[in-house]
Amino acid sequence: MDWAWKIAEKELAPTIPRRWKHSRGVADRAAGLGTWVGPDTELLASAAVLHDVGYAPRLAVTGFHPLDGARFLRDEHGADERVTRLVANHSFALLEAEERGLREILESEFPLLEDQFLVDALVYCDMTTTPDGEPTTARERVAEIVGRYGDDSIVGRFIRRAEPEIYAAVGRVETAMGNAQPR
Incomplete structure (x- = not known):
């Protein structure tokens, strides 16, 4: 986890400190x-702190942060394949990739993990954390994203399409926590 934290801080803190706050909160x-x-706690924590690393200006090759971040982690750091796949696919990124014409590329380079709970857990962490790193609800987070980007933007369209899936993933994690059934 220390390696992930150091990478995320180096790439995000100096250039986009608010994104760094969000990543710390996630x-x-x-x-x-x-x-x-x-046993996958460290894996999830590493993916969580790194999930938005692709926003770092020097890493923004395609302009699609999940893909840019995952490629950076794979190519420059040899990161664990499960970490890169979680970063690449966090919070239903495949739907945004489709909006950007990048779905086939994302799917071929970074297939979605088969561990649904880990995928859901990262969605939960991201979609219940504000841009300033504070806890929030998934509904408030979706509304904040739409408000920031606008309904007609690529992100606005994507987040509206992903909204039911986001709520379902968050609900599955909250149910698991409420049932207190550790893995």
């Missing part, structure tokens, strides 16, 4: 899921 949420994630 990582904090992931750490809180340790009981339910079990």
